[in-house]
Amino acid sequence: MFNLDFTGDAVSVALDVLAWLVIGFLAVRLYRKQQAKPRVWKVVVAILAGVFAFSIDWEMEGTMMRFPVLPLGVWILYAVLNRVEDRWDNYRRFAWLGFAGNFIFLAASLLSFLMYAAVYPEGDLSTHIADTDEASIIATHPSGAGDAALDRGKFADQLASAEQERVDSDGWYEEMFQESDGERNRNERFPYQMTGVSSKWGSGLKPIIYVEEDGKGILISTSRNQYYYRLDDSVLKGGAAR
Numbered sequence: 001m002f003n004l005d006f007t008g009d010a011v012s013v014a015l016d017v018l019a020w021l022v023i024g025f026l027a028v029r030l031y032r033k034q035q036a037k038p039r040v041w042k043v044v045v046a047i048l049a050g051v052f053a054f055s056i057d058w059e060m061e062g063t064m065m066r067f068p069v070l071p072l073g074v075w076i077l078y079a080v081l082n083r084v085e086d087r088w089d090n091y092r093r094f095a096w097l098g099f100a101g102n103f104i105f106l107a108a109s110l111l112s113f114l115m116y117a118a119v120y121p122e123g124d125l126s127t128h129i130a131d132t133d134e135a136s137i138i139a140t141h142p143s144g145a146g147d148a149a150l151d152r153g154k155f156a157d158q159l160a161s162a163e164q165e166r167v168d169s170d171g172w173y174e175e176m177f178q179e180s181d182g183e184r185n186r187n188e189r190f191p192y193q194m195t196g197v198s199s200k201w202g203s204g205l206k207p208i209i210y211v212e213e214d215g216k217g218i219l220i221s222t223s224r225n226q227y228y229y230r231l232d233d234s235v236l237k238g239g240a241a242r
Contacts, residue, residue: 010202011116015108023047023101027094036090046091049073050098063113068102120203125162125229127200128207128220132156134196137211137236144191144213147238155235162218162229169226190219192236211235 027047031037052073055066074095081088120127129135137150172189190210199205210219215234220227 008202009112009116009204011119012109012112012204015112015115016105019101019104019108022104023097026097030093030097034090034093036086038090042091043094046077046094047098047101049077050095051101052076053099053102055102060113063109063116065109066102066106068099068106071096071099074099120200120205122205122222122225123164123227125159125164125218125220125227127203128205128222128227129159129197129209130200131198132159135194136196137192137194139191140193140210141188141191143188145238148192148236149238150194150211151235151237154233155231158231158233158235162231165228165230167219167226167228189213190217194218 027043031040031043050071050073053068054070054072055068058065058067077091077095078088081091122128132152132155135150135152135155137148139146139148176187176189190212192211192213194209194211197209199207205222208221210221211217212219215236216231218229218231220229
């Protein structure tokens with residue numbers, strides 16, 4: 001049977017594969033047009049060497065953009081092959097194709113950034129929580145009820161209607177501090193952590209999910225941002241139910 005439990009970024013992987021296919025297609029065309037036919041494995045080495053370049057990296061909202069500047073691999077290959085007559089000419093086009101491949105990967109990264117936001121909107125709760133069959137909660141703070149449990153049915157029914165609200169970290173901290181009579185760590189607004197949930201297939205997200213003390217608030221923390229949602233009914237049952 002096939003294992004479809006893929007946890008990576010499907011959009012980036014698909015576009016990277018597409019970029020390599022484009023490079024391979026162009027390499028085949030160059031090879032067919034060229035009179036001298038070097039061995040295929042040497043052509044592959046020339047292309048891979050051409051990919052090696054000095055680049056400027058720039059991160060755009062979690063997506064790394066790599067702008068190629070200097071074709072170091074092409075220069076190294078030229079220095080090695082130019083010692084023998086005609087050897088450089090046989091591999092020159094493939095080396096430059098490898099360097100040009102960096103721009104193909106850059107275009108793939110830009111397209112991935114745009115497509116990912118459309119396919120996996122991070123502000124959508126269903127992006128972070130797609131499967132609740134094995135969902136449960138654990139108390140991560142003494143202020144949380146030890147016998148609290150997650151009502152999966154109520155939680156699943158409210159996923160589509162959850163309202164996103166602003167994350168007010170400063171206000172929450174001040175409120176928690178005042179309710180604790182000036183003593184830190186007595187109360188915690190999000191004393192439960194949700195486990196056993198899966199994000200949308202192919203999103204590559206691994207969020208940390210917290211449940212508010214009243215069972216009506218969900219705080220999602222990712223490597224990029226935090227998102228807060230309010231539900232109509234509490235999803236807690238047991239000693240924490242309200």
